[in-house]
Amino acid sequence: MKPLSIYLHIPFCVSKCAYCDFVSYKATFAHSVEDYMTHVIQEIELYHKTLKDSEIKTIYFGGGTPSSVDAKWIGRLVQAIKTHSVLASDCEITIEVNPGTLTNDKINQYLAAGVNRVSMGLQTTNDTLLKTIGRIHTTNDFIVTYQALRDAGFNNINLDLMFGLPGQTIEDIYHAIDLIQTLNPEHVSAYGLKLEEGTPMYEAYNKGLIQLVDEALEREMYHTIDTELAKRKIYAYELSNFAKPGFESKHNLVYWRNKPYLGLGVSAHSKLNGIRFGNAMTLKTYQEKIDQGEKPIVSEEIIDTEDDCFETIILGLRLNEGINILDLNNLYAINFKEKYRDVLSTLIMEELILLEDETVKLTALGRDLANRVFLAFYPDK
Numbered sequence: 619m620k621p622l623s624i625y626l627h628i629p630f631c632v633s634k635c636a637y638c639d640f641v642s643y644k645a646t647f648a649h650s651v652e653d654y655m656t657h658v659i660q661e662i663e664l665y666h667k668t669l670k671d672s673e674i675k676t677i678y679f680g681g682g683t684p685s686s687v688d689a690k691w692i693g694r695l696v697q698a699i700k701t702h703s704v705l706a707s708d709c710e711i712t713i714e715v716n717p718g719t720l721t722n723d724k725i726n727q728y729l730a731a732g733v734n735r736v737s738m739g740l741q742t743t744n745d746t747l748l749k750t751i752g753r754i755h756t757t758n759d760f761i762v763t764y765q766a767l768r769d770a771g772f773n774n775i776n777l778d779l780m781f782g783l784p785g786q787t788i789e790d791i792y793h794a795i796d797l798i799q800t801l802n803p804e805h806v807s808a809y810g811l812k813l814e815e816g817t818p819m820y821e822a823y824n825k826g827l828i829q830l831v832d833e834a835l836e837r838e839m840y841h842t843i844d845t846e847l848a849k850r851k852i853y854a855y856e857l858s859n860f861a862k863p864g865f866e867s868k869h870n871l872v873y874w875r876n877k878p879y880l881g882l883g884v885s886a887h888s889k890l891n892g893i894r895f896g897n898a899m900t901l902k903t904y905q906e907k908i909d910q911g912e913k914p915i916v917s918e919e920i921i922d923t924e925d926d927c928f929e930t931i932i933l934g935l936r937l938n939e940g941i942n943i944l945d946l947n948n949l950y951a952i953n954f955k956e957k958y959r960d961v962l963s964t965l966i967m968e969e970l971i972l973l974e975d976e977t978v979k980l981t982a983l984g985r986d987l988a989n990r991v992f993l994a995f996y997p998d999k
């Protein structure tokens with residue numbers, strides 16, 4: 619049995635956030651959700667051969683807002699996977715939820731379906747900012763939902779934070795940390811705002827209607843989050859992710875360790891058997907292909923060894939544990955220290971990486987300038 623992780627994309631949201639470029643739609647008619655979910659179950663069946671030889675280590679319901687749809691679908695999707703495959707006894711099953719879309723009944727249905735980890739978007743505790751970025755909830759809504767999840771028995775909760783939002787201050791960050799201290803989640807993800815073309819926030823920025831925080835303040839926010847969370851025993855283990863020991867996200871570790879995963883649903887991507895492939899980006903094409911009995915794949919790329927090695931290096935460097943040189947040497951039949959001798963000596967001299975025994979990792983400065991480090995390993999073809 620090969621280990622496999624599964625991502626399921628649920629592309630429905632109550633409304634669209636101003637910065638979001640994920641594939642997500644406002645689910646206006648119940649039947650469009652039903653139609654979509656039925657197609658995802660059919661897509662699972664199309665992977666019958668892959669699934670029957672796999673042990674499922676993690677399942678991740680992402681979106682979109684998976685909690686915006688009827689909770690019965692989460693149980694049905696888990697069941698569809700179980701019909702074709704074996705779930706590991708410690709299978710991590712995560713669902714992304716947003717305050718304002720959850721009820722006690724939904725929470726209980728998730729538990730019954732085997733969901734054992736919840737990821738919830740706080741983003742900021744500044745309610746004015748929440749409104750500016752198009753979130754539908756207030757901080758109080760978040761607290762109420764969080765408490766309901768705890769009361770129901772969820773003991774592995776991630777909370778998403780954003781920094782670098784227009785008008786956000788360092789005091790806002792401290793305020794969010796205070797709330798984290800009170801709520802005591804097992805995991806925190808903290809992402810800097812990225813302006814994505816085509817989003818309302820991108821347009822507003824181009825018209826000069828909003829200003830972004832400068833780079834120095836953005837970095838100060840990141841370092842404040844890192845330091846203050848560590849004081850509360852929530853430690854950085856990846857560039858944007860922090861956890862209490864033992865609560866690191868198993869699903870996301872699969873991505874950072876460049877291991878295989880299967881993405882199901884519209885716009886989902888997969889990496890399997892040395893091939894990277896992507897599903898149709900529109901509901902129409904996604905559903906049409908499945909109706910024709912085909913997997914809804916629209917892009918496919920065979921990953922050559924050189925590219926795979928590069929990806930393993932840059933993804934692994936995102937992790938605080940860094941990359942193990944002996945593993946790389948075995949996996950790609952290379953002599954890492956020899957192949958990257960000049961790159962390594964430059965990056966060490968610039969104090970961007972540390973080479974300790976057989977491990978390479980980013981320094982604190984390297985974490986700030988991670989993209990520069992990643993580029994240095996880009997293959998010369």
Ligand code: SF4
Binds near residue numbers: 631635638683
């Ligand atoms: S809730 Fe998430 S997926 Fe939905 S619009 Fe907002 S950021 Fe995008």
